[in-house]
Amino acid sequence: GLPSAGAPGAWGGVRRRCQRLLYWVPVLFISSILCWSYYAYVTQLCLLTMTNIGEKVVCLVAYHIFFMLFVWSYWKTIFTLPMNPSKEFHLSYSDKESLEREPRGESQQEVLRRAAKDLPIYTRTMSGAIRYCDRCHLVKPDRCHHCSVCDKCILKMDHHCPWVNNCVGFSNYKFFLLFLAYSLLYCLFIAATDLQYFIKFWTNGLPDTQAKFHIMFLFFAAAMFSVSLSSLFGYHCWLVSKNKSTLEVFRAPIFRHRTDKNGFSLGFSKNLRQVFGDEKKYWLVPVFSSLGDGCSFPTCLVNQDPEQASTPGGLNSTSKSENHLFPAKPLRDSQSHLLTDAPSWPETAAKADKGKVGMSNPALTMENET
Numbered sequence: 001g002l003p004s005a006g007a008p009g010a011w012g013g014v015r016r017r018c019q020r021l022l023y024w025v026p027v028l029f030i031s032s033i034l035c036w037s038y039y040a041y042v043t044q045l046c047l048l049t050m051t052n053i054g055e056k057v058v059c060l061v062a063y064h065i066f067f068m069l070f071v072w073s074y075w076k077t078i079f080t081l082p083m084n085p086s087k088e089f090h091l092s093y094s095d096k097e098s099l100e101r102e103p104r105g106e107s108q109q110e111v112l113r114r115a116a117k118d119l120p121i122y123t124r125t126m127s128g129a130i131r132y133c134d135r136c137h138l139v140k141p142d143r144c145h146h147c148s149v150c151d152k153c154i155l156k157m158d159h160h161c162p163w164v165n166n167c168v169g170f171s172n173y174k175f176f177l178l179f180l181a182y183s184l185l186y187c188l189f190i191a192a193t194d195l196q197y198f199i200k201f202w203t204n205g206l207p208d209t210q211a212k213f214h215i216m217f218l219f220f221a222a223a224m225f226s227v228s229l230s231s232l233f234g235y236h237c238w239l240v241s242k243n244k245s246t247l248e249v250f251r252a253p254i255f256r257h258r259t260d261k262n263g264f265s266l267g268f269s270k271n272l273r274q275v276f277g278d279e280k281k282y283w284l285v286p287v288f289s290s291l292g293d294g295c296s297f298p299t300c301l302v303n304q305d306p307e308q309a310s311t312p313g314g315l316n317s318t319s320k321s322e323n324h325l326f327p328a329k330p331l332r333d334s335q336s337h338l339l340t341d342a343p344s345w346p347e348t349a350a351k352a353d354k355g356k357v358g359m360s361n362p363a364l365t366m367e368n369e370t
Contacts, residue, residue, distance in 0.1 A: 023149075026162045027078060033221065038067065040214040041190060049197060049211050059193050066186045073178040073286040077164045080172040082147075083155040083294050090138045091115055115139055120296035122263070123253045141295040143170075143264070145247055155294035158245040170294030174275055175286050177240065180233040187229060191222040243271040255301060263299050 041063060050056045091099065098111045112130040116139045123142045125131055131140040136153045140146075145157040147167050156170035168176045197206065198219040206212045239245065243265040252261035265271060274297075276282070277289030 023162070023165045027165050030074075030163060034071070037190065037218060037221065040218045041194075044211040044214040045194060045197065045218065048209070049206070049215065062189065063193075066182065066189050069286075070179070070182040070186045073175055073182050074164070076175040076286040077161075077168070077172050077179045078166055080166070080175060080288075082150065082152070082157075082167040082169045083171040085136075085138050085141050085144055085153055085155060086293070086295055089119060089141055089295065090136075096137055112139060122255055122299055122301070124256055126254060128254075128256065142297055143245060143248070143253070144295075156245060156297075157247060158239075159247065170290065170292075171288070174288065174290055177233075177236055177275070178284070178286050180229060180236060184226060184229040184233050187222045187226040191219060191226055194219045194222065240275050241268050241271060243274065255299075260301065263301055264297055265300055266298060 042060065046056050046060050046063070050059065092115070095111055095115050099108055102108045102111060109129050112132050116130050119139060119141075121131070121139065121142055123131060131144075132138070133140055133146050133153050135146060135151065138153060140153060141155060143156040144153050146153045147157060147160050149160045150167050152167075154167045154169040156173070158168040158173055158176075160167050161176070164176070164179075166172065194215060197215045200206045201212050201216050206215070239249070242262065244261070248261070248264075252259045253263050255263055266274070274291050277291060279289060282289040
């Protein structure tokens with residue numbers, strides 16, 4: 001018979017379900033390798049091959065510590081839901097209607113500027129426009145991007161990782177870093193303790209059992225993964241030290257009138273604390289301790305331009321301030337304390353400027369005008 005009218009929709013649903021199942025293939029691949037490595041190391045190497053009882057006990061205890069930390073951080077990276085922008089960034093019903101009525105261009109930007117004027121956003125598009133997501137109908141917070149796989153806007157999105165079948169972003173970036181660290185330590189530990197038995201395999205020093213093949217493949221797999229993981233972990237350590245995401249390396253954040261690749265960097269110590277938190281006892285444990293809410297971030301541009309203060313009579317203060325336009329709304333408390341070394345917001349500068357040129361802070365004025 002002929003397909004029913006609802007058939008195309010039904011087939012679309014089946015296709016999406018199949019697609020979702022396929023996305024789990026890389027995770028199942030990693031999980032199966034992990035299960036095999038557990039069997040090969042614990043049973044074949046430690047229990048059946050090692051003869052020294054002390055060596056067996058030390059290797060088994062240390063192995064299970066690394067194994068537990070690896071699995072725990074991997075689990076948290078996979079199953080921690082990515083955070084999406086809060087409701088204040090979504091357009092109101094009336095703003096959505098206005099946006100649909102207006103022709104594309106300056107009229108739409110006027111609607112978006114009005115919606116974004118009280119939001120803590122610094123960054124713009126390449127053309128200097130408000131960053132807006134057509135699919136989610138929201139003004140994008142700083143460092144937020146739309147993931148085409150998840151079909152959602154993800155706060156402080158780093159990348160979509162097929163190996164964890166999840167977006168790596170604000171909610172699970174710490175877990176992802178710990179996953180890389182503990183998987184690297186896991187592989188290095190296996191390679192180091194398996195090395196002497198791997199050498200015996202080639203010198204015919206092992207009894208001719210199936211254990212020898214597990215020992216050989218275990219070393220090759222651990223060594224191979226160690227090389228790839230060390231480069232990936234090193235790269236993400238560099239990103240943390242510079243307070244950048246993978247996306248921001250490929251396209252530097254654009255602040256008003258200029259691009260600044262280090263705009264969110266606050267110095268090594270504060271960059272580290274932004275990801276791992278203030279309490280060091282939680283740094284190495286896969287529990288959430290990152291600072292802030294993922295919707296707003298302090299930037300190195302918040303502080304008054306040192307050159308501005310030396311300008312005679314504040315004559316160039318307006319042009320200088322155009323590079324430092326900040327939202328009128330302050331950062332969340334957990335983020336703003338990172339900026340306690342210097343004035344965080346332009347109120348103090350506003351008072352100084354008022355005394356100089358008899359007007360309010362031009363940075364705030366221009367932000368409200370646009």
